[in-house]
Amino acid sequence: MSRLFVSDVHLDASAPGAVEQFLEFLRTHAVNAEACYILGDLFEVWVGDDETDPDKKAVCKALRALTGQGVACFVIHGNRDFLLGREFCANTGCRLLADPVIAEFDGERVLLTHGDALCTDDHPYQELRSIVRTAPWQRRFLALPLADREMLANQVRAGSRQHTARTIPYIMDVNPEAVATAYRVAQVRRMIHGHTHRPGLHDTSVDGTPAQRIVLGAWYEQGSYLVYEDGQYALRELPR
Numbered sequence: 001m002s003r004l005f006v007s008d009v010h011l012d013a014s015a016p017g018a019v020e021q022f023l024e025f026l027r028t029h030a031v032n033a034e035a036c037y038i039l040g041d042l043f044e045v046w047v048g049d050d051e052t053d054p055d056k057k058a059v060c061k062a063l064r065a066l067t068g069q070g071v072a073c074f075v076i077h078g079n080r081d082f083l084l085g086r087e088f089c090a091n092t093g094c095r096l097l098a099d100p101v102i103a104e105f106d107g108e109r110v111l112l113t114h115g116d117a118l119c120t121d122d123h124p125y126q127e128l129r130s131i132v133r134t135a136p137w138q139r140r141f142l143a144l145p146l147a148d149r150e151m152l153a154n155q156v157r158a159g160s161r162q163h164t165a166r167t168i169p170y171i172m173d174v175n176p177e178a179v180a181t182a183y184r185v186a187q188v189r190r191m192i193h194g195h196t197h198r199p200g201l202h203d204t205s206v207d208g209t210p211a212q213r214i215v216l217g218a219w220y221e222q223g224s225y226l227v228y229e230d231g232q233y234a235l236r237e238l239p240r
């Protein structure tokens with residue numbers, strides 16, 4: 001049985017092609033897997049578990065069908081959907097994991113993370129992150145009416161687009177020191193993350209032992225997932 005990993009699907013009503021493809025991915029690929037790990041940014045934005053968007057509801061319903069068929073489904077918060085909460089889990093049967101978390105696959109400890117925390121060169125982003133990921137900020141935000149939260153989220157997204165356009169690409173990639181520290185602190189030699197939209201397998205060595213960082217791809221132009229089966233990891237593309 002295989003384990004599948006996806007991230008950065010960025011689902012919302014403005015990307016019907018991605019929504020359709022992800023629903024198809026759940027029906028055809030994920031249903032035959034033992035477990036499915038969603039490593040952040042499943043949704044382009046998530047302003048609370050009272051979201052009413054029909055496309056998001058369709059995705060939640062499909063996740064419920066998947067977990068109902070016995071496929072274990074795990075979710076890590078991304079920087080877009082870090083407000084996925086208890087109700088989302090109850091509705092879908094997904095289980096929320098901490099970021100980072102250490103999983104064990106066939107006896108190997110593997111670090112799973114969204115990846116934004118590794119992008120330590122992006123100081124303005126890290127500052128924003130340190131505010132919005134606190135419980136008091138989230139309590140205040142979630143107490144606002146849905147329409148206000150949607151409006152604020154749109155403003156943040158516009159700001160984020162400007163920031164991305166103005167920032168040198170390497171600053172938005174992972175910081176090598178942060179990666180090395182993550183390997184050492186977690187005492188792992190493999191990590192899987194998304195966020196940077198730069199899919200690839202990066203072989204390196206940490207304190208003399210081989211290590212591998214696997215980066216998942218985004219779903220903007222095509223589908224992308226990682227499969228782990230029979231001790232092998234492989235990145236796969238799904239043409240759209």
Ligand code: MN
Nearest residue numbers: 041078079195
């Ligand atoms: Mn992200």
